[in-house]
Amino acid sequence: MAATSEGKAEGRRCNGRPWDGIADELWSDWRWQFRNRIRSLKKLSAVLERPVASLAAWSPVIRAYPFAVTPYYLSLLDPADPVDPLRRQCFPDPREIDPAAAGSEDPLDEEGAMPVPGLVHRYPDRCLVIATGVCALYCRHCNRKRMWRRKEPGGTRERLQTMVDYIARTPQLREVIVSGGDPLLLSERLLDWFLGALRAIPHVEVLRIGSRAPVTLPMRVTPGLCAMLQRHRPLWLNTQFNHPRELTPEAAAACERLLMAGIPVSNQSVLLKGINDDYETMRALLYGLERISVRPYYLFQCDPVRGTDHFRAEIWNGMGIMERLWRNLSGLCLPRYVLDCPGGRGKIPLQPISLLPEGEAGKHSFDKTGRMD
Numbered sequence: 001m002a003a004t005s006e007g008k009a010e011g012r013r014c015n016g017r018p019w020d021g022i023a024d025e026l027w028s029d030w031r032w033q034f035r036n037r038i039r040s041l042k043k044l045s046a047v048l049e050r051p052v053a054s055l056a057a058w059s060p061v062i063r064a065y066p067f068a069v070t071p072y073y074l075s076l077l078d079p080a081d082p083v084d085p086l087r088r089q090c091f092p093d094p095r096e097i098d099p100a101a102a103g104s105e106d107p108l109d110e111e112g113a114m115p116v117p118g119l120v121h122r123y124p125d126r127c128l129v130i131a132t133g134v135c136a137l138y139c140r141h142c143n144r145k146r147m148w149r150r151k152e153p154g155g156t157r158e159r160l161q162t163m164v165d166y167i168a169r170t171p172q173l174r175e176v177i178v179s180g181g182d183p184l185l186l187s188e189r190l191l192d193w194f195l196g197a198l199r200a201i202p203h204v205e206v207l208r209i210g211s212r213a214p215v216t217l218p219m220r221v222t223p224g225l226c227a228m229l230q231r232h233r234p235l236w237l238n239t240q241f242n243h244p245r246e247l248t249p250e251a252a253a254a255c256e257r258l259l260m261a262g263i264p265v266s267n268q269s270v271l272l273k274g275i276n277d278d279y280e281t282m283r284a285l286l287y288g289l290e291r292i293s294v295r296p297y298y299l300f301q302c303d304p305v306r307g308t309d310h311f312r313a314e315i316w317n318g319m320g321i322m323e324r325l326w327r328n329l330s331g332l333c334l335p336r337y338v339l340d341c342p343g344g345r346g347k348i349p350l351q352p353i354s355l356l357p358e359g360e361a362g363k364h365s366f367d368k369t370g371r372m373d
């Protein structure tokens, strides 16, 4: 959308992007951000100031795994730098469709643990609901990118009602994790109804939302949304900051609005090779999260999803980083480094190597699925 048609002269600059001069009120409107996501190579070529033909190698990638990035997130990255840690999280990469790529489309076997479509029931006392397949930004390392490939249906009341019915007739479920896609992209009315229907089930004690909106579309966390979520407490929100540059004033303000509504915000980073798999970057991220009162909860070893090998850091490297963090940072800053076992066998903590006998660390290696030799 051309800035001249909607923007005002004193509006925001966007590092030479198509939105130079856009009015602040539009920039801060999550619907405008969502509508103006870059989703095609044609639009991306304009941002990069390169001919569309020069991006031809990305065409089959985004046919297999769609591409979308919000103007806001795009404004944080350097589109011309192929190793920019934010660019790498959202720009396509031909390695995603390498026919020789290892791994599985569904390494945690979520599809095999669905008693009703979209509901994963693996642990006795809690379940995970895939409420929608839509995200503001498609993270290239996502462990559910198979859903974009199959064009998973969006959240509908009928589909969500089926999940509510299953949860109501399963009394051992005390916690429901509402995830996606991004559940904060459901209409406020539908999400309000869904959370209310879950809350009305006597054995459901706790609700949890998984959303990357505070990172990729922080303007979505409006006062109205927070007021609605507040009505469904106890409700926890987990998000995914992966790099300190994502901790912007806008993101901090979104988290603050949630916290002020009584919704604890925790963070689940993914350890990503070349993005945050070094001590200094991880320390800056954890210090930054502590400053904005977001509790570091998990640091995930990147799942062996097919086509994401280039994101997967060595487990020993991750354990070495955790070792230094344990020695130097306060406990409030420390996430648990975990591996989600392939095949859905649950999470295992990856302890700092100081807990192993001296000299043991260098004797072992891990294969792509996290198995130690």
Ligand code: SF4
Binding pocket: 134, 135, 136, 137, 138, 139, 141, 142, 143, 144, 145, 180, 181, 182, 211, 212
């Ligand atoms: S926001 Fe979450 S579900 Fe959506 S693409 Fe990113 S990691 Fe995957």
